[in-house]
Amino acid sequence: MSDPHLVMQGVVRRYEGPPPVHALGPIDLELARGEFFSVVGPSGCGKSTLLDVLCGLASPTSGTISFEGRELHGEVPDGIGVVFQEDSSLAWLSVRQNIAFGLRLSGLPQREITERIDHAVAFMGLKQFADHYPAQLSGGMRQRVCIARTLVLRPRLILLDEPFGALDQQTRLLMGDELLRLWRETGATVLLITHALDEAAMLSDRVGVISARPGRFIDMVETGWPRERDSRIVSDPNFGALTARLWSSLREESLKTLGRVA
Amino acid sequence: MTRRRAVLMVRIGVLAACVLLLELLCRTGAIDPLTIIPPSEMVASMVERIASGELDAGMIQTFSTIATAFVLAVTLGTLGGALIHRVPRLRDVVDPLLASYYSVPTFIFYPLLVALFALGKTPLVVLGVMSAAPAMMISTLAGLDGVPPVLLKLARAQRLGPIRTLRWIVLPAALPRLFSGFKLALSYALIGVIAGEFLLSGTGLGYAISFAYQSFDNRAMYGLMLFVLLIAVIANGLLYSWEGRLARRRTSR
Numbered sequence: 116m117s118d119p120h121l122v123m124q125g126v127v128r129r130y131e132g133p134p135p136v137h138a139l140g141p142i143d144l145e146l147a148r149g150e151f152f153s154v155v156g157p158s159g160c161g162k163s164t165l166l167d168v169l170c171g172l173a174s175p176t177s178g179t180i181s182f183e184g185r186e187l188h189g190e191v192p193d194g195i196g197v198v199f200q201e202d203s204s205l206a207w208l209s210v211r212q213n214i215a216f217g218l219r220l221s222g223l224p225q226r227e228i229t230e231r232i233d234h235a236v237a238f239m240g241l242k243q244f245a246d247h248y249p250a251q252l253s254g255g256m257r258q259r260v261c262i263a264r265t266l267v268l269r270p271r272l273i274l275l276d277e278p279f280g281a282l283d284q285q286t287r288l289l290m291g292d293e294l295l296r297l298w299r300e301t302g303a304t305v306l307l308i309t310h311a312l313d314e315a316a317m318l319s320d321r322v323g324v325i326s327a328r329p330g331r332f333i334d335m336v337e338t339g340w341p342r343e344r345d346s347r348i349v350s351d352p353n354f355g356a357l358t359a360r361l362w363s364s365l366r367e368e369s370l371k372t373l374g375r376v377a
Numbered sequence: 378m379t380r381r382r383a384v385l386m387v388r389i390g391v392l393a394a395c396v397l398l399l400e401l402l403c404r405t406g407a408i409d410p411l412t413i414i415p416p417s418e419m420v421a422s423m424v425e426r427i428a429s430g431e432l433d434a435g436m437i438q439t440f441s442t443i444a445t446a447f448v449l450a451v452t453l454g455t456l457g458g459a460l461i462h463r464v465p466r467l468r469d470v471v472d473p474l475l476a477s478y479y480s481v482p483t484f485i486f487y488p489l490l491v492a493l494f495a496l497g498k499t500p501l502v503v504l505g506v507m508s509a510a511p512a513m514m515i516s517t518l519a520g521l522d523g524v525p526p527v528l529l530k531l532a533r534a535q536r537l538g539p540i541r542t543l544r545w546i547v548l549p550a551a552l553p554r555l556f557s558g559f560k561l562a563l564s565y566a567l568i569g570v571i572a573g574e575f576l577l578s579g580t581g582l583g584y585a586i587s588f589a590y591q592s593f594d595n596r597a598m599y600g601l602m603l604f605v606l607l608i609a610v611i612a613n614g615l616l617y618s619w620e621g622r623l624a625r626r627r628t629s630r
Contacts, residue, residue: 190533191533197530199527205528
């Protein structure tokens with residue numbers, strides 16, 4: 116792959132314990148610029164550890180990660196935006212203030228900040244709620260606020276850790292559409308961690324299947340979807356085949372995490 | 378809003394009815410004036426005493442002592458709570474002590490404090506701080522424990538340093554519980570200081586009540602008691618409404 120955006124080489128993460136846990140790896144991965152990549156795996160396979168290591172929230176025990184050619188050392192570099200699984204909206208700030216949160220440090224001129232916020236508010240469909248507080252919003256709306264807060268920083272790589280995990284199925288499909296739209300408009304590279312096979316199959320250019328702990332890639336699936344796509348793709352015959360392939364890779368691993376032999 | 382207003386009206390109504398009943402019982406002689414004077418007399422006595430200026434020195438003394446104790450208790454309590462939060466081993470040791478702290482009547486140490494610091498403001502401030510600081514400490518611990526871990530991750534993901542994380546994430550996230558600490562600390566500081574004055578002091582409002590009591594001056598005593606009560610209610614009411622304004626944003630639907 117020429118000019119990879121993110122490279123992981125032999126990344127391993129162990130926890131000292133007690134008891135010591137080998138959570139992840141070794142993992143080798145290259146993401147192309149502008150790619151939509153998803154990671155699926157059984158619960159407890161170290162997906163969230165992968166995200167922590169990827170964005171520099173935790174250092175790998177061994178191996179290297181480089182983003183745009185620079186190696187990461189336990190800090191989140193400029194250009195990477197993260198959306199967490201849990202609700203991370205700030206209860207004491209209005210929707211607008213939440214979205215503006217990360218821009219305070221940016222040193223951008225006020226006019227630019229206002230423009231970016233206005234755009235993000237409109238883009239995520241939050242216009243009517245700009246002055247509301249998170250407690251007044253539904254879970255899906257709050258997650259949108261969190262996505263908008265990451266979006267205004269114009270990240271070149273967006274990491275999402277099961278961002279729709281807490282939402283109902285319909286909302287998830289629609290949020291998936293919004294995520295695709297966001298991906299197309301920003302041209303950013305997206306890495307989505309999810310446990311939902313259909314979500315991974317519908318959204319991604321490529322899906323990596325991770326094994327039970329210690330998490331390693333056991334399958335890599337190219338979806339071959341066009342860049343212009345949305346949730347209606349679920350009715351495409353290939354969609355069923357893709358999901359089936361992911362499940363056949365994952366079934367054995369999921370059984371392992373339940374303590375059963377396949 | 379209408380429901381809240383209705384509750385408020387009922388509450389005020391009940392209170393007014395009690396006061397009215399007391400007034401009636403006192404006026405008809407059902408309650409001996411040597412036991413309780415009518416509420417209207419209490420108000421008159423309070424107003425007279427405030428207007429005459431005889432309380433000025435005492436008020437300044439008491440309020441400045443309470444304020445000093447409150448500020449010190451909030452500062453020490455917050456810092457202490459933060460320190461205990463940071464050091465788990467220290468916490469293992471201190472937790473049970475904090476939990477049982479309020480079963481100890483702090484006042485019994487007042488003679489010791491007087492012996493250590495002599496009569497005056499210092500033992501009263503220390504007594505107020507001793508009453509109030511642990512409450513602040515407990516609230517600080519609860520507040521820091523309650524900061525969702527994902528917000529700390531967010532702080533790191535947004536590359537906030539320790540100071541900015543504290544200022545923009547930790548403090549606002551912990552604020553509701555810190556506020557409970559402020560309210561408790563104010564109440565405890567007030568109780569500690571006034572009780573201290575009452576027991577063993579030559580100045581202040583607590584002393585004035587004690588003096589009136591010992592000289593059988595019922596009218597003065599009740600006027601002063603009412604005054605102290607009003608101050609406590611107003612001070613707490615101010616914190617309460619401030620807290621309410623902050624909380625409404627976070628919880629309203």
